[in-house]
Structures are given as C-alpha cells and as structure tokens.
Amino acid sequence: MTGAISPVRAWLLSVALLAAFTFxxxxxxxxxxxERSAEISLLERKQAAQxxxxxxxxxxxxxxxxxxxxxxxxxxxxxxxxxxxxxxIQQRLRSAADEAGVVIETVDIPPAESGERFTSIRLKAxxxxxxxALRSLMATIERGVPALRVExxxxxxxxxxxxxxxxxxxxxxxSPRSAG
Numbered sequence: 001m002t003g004a005i006s007p008v009r010a011w012l013l014s015v016a017l018l019a020a021f022t023f024x025x026x027x028x029x030x031x032x033x034x035e036r037s038a039e040i041s042l043l044e045r046k047q048a049a050q051x052x053x054x055x056x057x058x059x060x061x062x063x064x065x066x067x068x069x070x071x072x073x074x075x076x077x078x079x080x081x082x083x084x085x086x087x088x089i090q091q092r093l094r095s096a097a098d099e100a101g102v103v104i105e106t107v108d109i110p111p112a113e114s115g116e117r118f119t120s121i122r123l124k125a126x127x128x129x130x131x132x133a134l135r136s137l138m139a140t141i142e143r144g145v146p147a148l149r150v151e152x153x154x155x156x157x158x159x160x161x162x163x164x165x166x167x168x169x170x171x172x173x174x175s176p177r178s179a180g
C-alpha cells in the first residue's frame with residue numbers, strides 16, 4: 001500500500017484540519033465581535049453626549065426666553081419717582097379690577113422703601129370677590145408690563161355669603177431710584 005493513508009491517519013488529519021479551520025473561523029468571529037462591541041460602545045457614548053447636549057440646549061432655550069422677557073420688561077419699567085410709580089400701579093389695579101368685575105373697597109399706599117438701586121412701592125387693597133375673579137385679577141396684575149408682583153394675599157370667607165371671599169392683596173413694584 002503505497003500512497004494510501006490509513007483510516008486512522010485520515011481521521012486524525014481531518015480532525016486536525018477541522019480544528020484549524022474552527023480556530024481560524026472562531027478567531028475571526030471573535031475579532032468581529034470585539035470590533036462591533038467597540039463600535040456599539042462608541043455609539044452609546046456619542047448618544048449620551050448628544051442627550052446631554054440636548055438637555056443643555058433646553059436649559060439654554062429656557063434661559064434665553066427668561067432673558068428676553070426680562071429685557072422686554074426692562075424697557076417698560078415703572079417710572080422713576082414714587083408718585084408716578086404709584087399712579088401706574090393704581091391704574092393696573094383699577095384695570096384688572098374692572099376686567100375681573102371686582103369693586104375695590106379700600107386702597108392703602110404704605111411709605112416707599114428705598115434700596116440701593118430701586119425704590120420698592122407697595123399698594124394694599126381690599127375687596128370682595130369670587131375665586132374666579134381673584135384668579136383673573138392676579139393674572140392681569142402679574143402678566144402686564146411693567147412687571148408687578150402680588151407680594152401678599154389674604155383670603156377669608158365672607159360672612160353670610162359662601163360665594164364671595166374677603167381679599168386683602170399687596171402689590172409690589174420696583175421703581176429706579178431718582179437721581180439726587
């Protein structure tokens with residue numbers, strides 16, 4: 001038997017070739033898996049960075065909107081001088097009350113408080129109204145220009161009338177300090 005391979009040797013040779021082929025294929029597949037894993041990891045990091053940028057962009061957009069509103073308000077600030085500023089606050093209160101259908105019972109103007117850059121001007125008012133009218137009045141006061149704020153609000157049930165409430169409100173406005 002010349003040139004013939006015994007069946008055992010043929011089997012050993014085929015097992016060796018199969019093992020070598022399996023090793024080469026497995027090594028190639030492992031390499032591809034590692035490459036894909038690295039690519040996926042890189043994509044996940046990029047996605048996380050993009051999500052963080054979107055969050056920052058949203059915060060920046062909110063900040064820009066706030067600054068724009070502040071800039072618009074700055075251009076229509078309360079006039080300098082206590083008397084002129086009080087007149088503007090009283091006019092806003094009267095307009096808001098008319099719009100809400102509320103009759104103001106009393107108005108008190110406490111002394112203005114001077115700060116370093118602004119004078120704090122307050123106006124206290126008392127009226128009776130249903131809760132819906134109070135919502136409308138407060139929205140009109142706080143959303144208008146120049147910027148005013150409802151600083152204090154007292155609400156009590158009106159004796160003998162469950163629909164109406166006795167309301168005490170304090171409105172605050174800032175007026176630039178007058179020179180001199």
